[in-house]
Amino acid sequence: MPAIFPRWTNKIPLAVGVGAPLVGAFLIFAIWYWWSPSFTDVGYRPKQPVPFSHALHAGDMGMDCRYCHNTVERAAHAAIPPSATCMNCHSQVKTDSPRLALIRTSYETGDSVPWVRVHQLPDYAYFDHRPHLAAGVGCVSCHGRIDGMDVVEMAKPMSMGWCLDCHRNPGPNLRPPSQVTNMNWAESEEAKSYDYKNDPERKRMPAPPVHCSGCHR
């Protein structure tokens, strides 16, 4: 009886033996890389309706974060400042800049500026800014060097695993609570020797929750 398959088909098992692990390895890499928030989310940088520059305001002019995001220590939600906050200065400064036209209109008409939210957690995760600031987690730990960003972008993946890594081992991200808005603290001499367990400023130790109801209330 003649052979059904040509001789080269003898090489198929070898090809499968070599190819299958390669395909498997590539699949694992592809899912790990392109499906992970550290690839898909980090660097998200939508265009904002008003070209607000954090690099100018927080960086060059050295404004404290809490001047605008004034609820961050007192509320779960860190507020986006209303147009009125902008107009505290911009009623005097750059009053006819076309880049601020939308702010002026908003201030006059009362319509909100349609800012685009960059850090968007799903609604089943109840993030609260207060305990993080109280525990001494600096802005930089989660939002990156905002003071160097002309346009805000996501610096961290905000994935559950990323949250849990810090909740399980918070030490590296803790600083004296008085330094939370200091963008340069990590480079300081104090940071190198800082041990949150021996910080006299702290009345109690942070106890980050790792159970479900910590966030998924």
Add this chain to the structure above:
Amino acid sequence: MASSIKERDSLDPVRGRKLLVEGGPSFHDLTEQVCAPVESPGLAWWVAFLPSLGLLGVYGIALGWLLWEGVGVWGLNNPVDWGWAIVNFVFWVGIGHAGTLISAILFLFRQQWRTAVNRSAEAMTIFAVICALQFPTFHTGRPWLLYWTAPLPNQMEMWPNFRSPLLWDVFAVSTYFTVSLLFWYVGLVPDLATMRDRATTKIRRIAYGIFSLGWRGSTRHWQHYEKAYLLLAGLATPLVLSVHTIVSFDFAVSQLPGWHTTIFPPYFVAGAIFSGFAMVLTLLIPIRKWYGLEHIITIKHLENMAKIILLTGSLVGYAYGMEFFIAWYSGNPYESFAFVNRAFGPYAWAYWIMISCNVISPQLVWFKKIRRSPKALFVLSIFVNIGMWFERFVITVTSLHRDFLPSSWDYYSPTIWDLGMLIGSFGLFFTLFCLFLRYLPMIALAEVKAVMPEASPHFGEDH
């Protein structure tokens, strides 16, 4: 020869036992007869296939609506949040167990009569497990997140909870499916080579050629084959027992009166074998007739299967009695109530259907006339299938609908979509089974040939 079923079984000239293939066909005749349905299916196949395809359409519609609209299209309510989906799941998994019992356990016990039925019984297992797997997948509210039950590293740093028997189900049923498929496929390889060598068209030759993996039937091939088959049989045997045990843990691990019972694991396994064998009879009795295979799947085979049905049916009956005894003996008011409620509550009709189908009807097998009559066994097997579906219904629903708190008592009625999923799952099953009959030899040729008297080295000797 197919029609000449003798009242008394003829004897094997070598072993002196009952002959497994009647009418004395040669090896070649046997190959011709078994390959005929695959090589020229005939009208009967279409008559079976097209309605099956129609029912598969029902399944598609029921599933589509379920996914679109949500699991609330079913008749579930808050006390009874496991309804037909779980009933069907356990039903189908149970059906699947006879296949592995026939192919693995009877193989370990050297029961040669298994050879005529094992191929189709294993096919039945695989298709029944496919049907079963639909239900745990789609009874979840969000089936698209089912992969969360897999222990994979992920960006949430979350793992499944290994304490839940529903997670064990995932492992049990997927392992069971994989091992059954491998077992079936290993058994198929020599027969696929036969199909390859008989193929008349190029496509068939290439297709069977690929799947027969270059089988030439050398001694070395056969030696490895037998060893692999024995190993798989040894692996599949504990699987049969553990898989349905794990399915029974879904209930037995809970705290519910009527569910929290230690008898469940063996009792569920007995029920699975009981229903599985009934399904094998339901399938094989018409098939042997339509395909003229009555000399290969003989009355003796049917009789043996009926005896296993009698055995396991009696075990199931014992378990029903024991549940009632313990309910009374425990002195627990909830437990007693659960069983009184089964027999006399709003679902008493289901309970008594179950009792009459599962406890009373298999006892008819004691009568030789009945266990040697294909017609009677066919009817009986249908009753057993119905009864075993109701067993799962009774266990699931009657325990849930009235439990500890009377304020959470309710009555569960299925909707048309529950019915659609059940009927549709039969469509899925029969479609797959018809395709099996159409493309694969439904009798393990190589194995049947090995148990024919001619295969014995002593054949033709006079001592």
